[in-house]
Amino acid sequence: MKHMKKIIKNQKGFTLIEIIAVLVILGILAAVAVPKFMSLTETAKQKAVDGALSAGQSSVSMQYARLSLSNDAEPDMTTLAKYASNQVGGDFTFTFEASGTTGILITVTREEKTATYFWKRPGL
Secondary structure: OHHHHHHHHHOOOOOHHHHHHHHHHHHHHHHHHHHHHHHHHHHHHHHHHHHHHHHHHHHHHHHHHHHHHHHOOOOOHHHHHHHHHOOOOOOOEEEEEEEOOOEEEEEEEEOOEEEEEEEEOOOO
16 A cells, blocks of 8 residues: 555656647647747748649640641631640639630639739740
8 A cells, every 4th residue: 555655656747838839839830830830821822823724824825826837827826725724724723815816815723722824825
């Protein structure tokens, strides 16, 4: 029995003050980190849309080159927009709008984030 009392007496634990101090520190860290994390999330979503816009630009450029070589003439913008829209997809919504003979307006959307770019026909 004496041996058991000795063990109980020698056991140490955290005091209430130490536990409260740790909780306060964790609360402060959370208050600082959460807004920063939310900002990073929004920035990442916009950058993903910007990256998809680059894929749309590449699609238009590749289709322009392919149609120019296969037809031995410059393609009209409506045909180019149709072929470019068949090459992209995934999690993003792409729209390709022909603008006369000068180029194509590319718009990419995902989760309320949007990016646009006006692709000009080479030589303009």
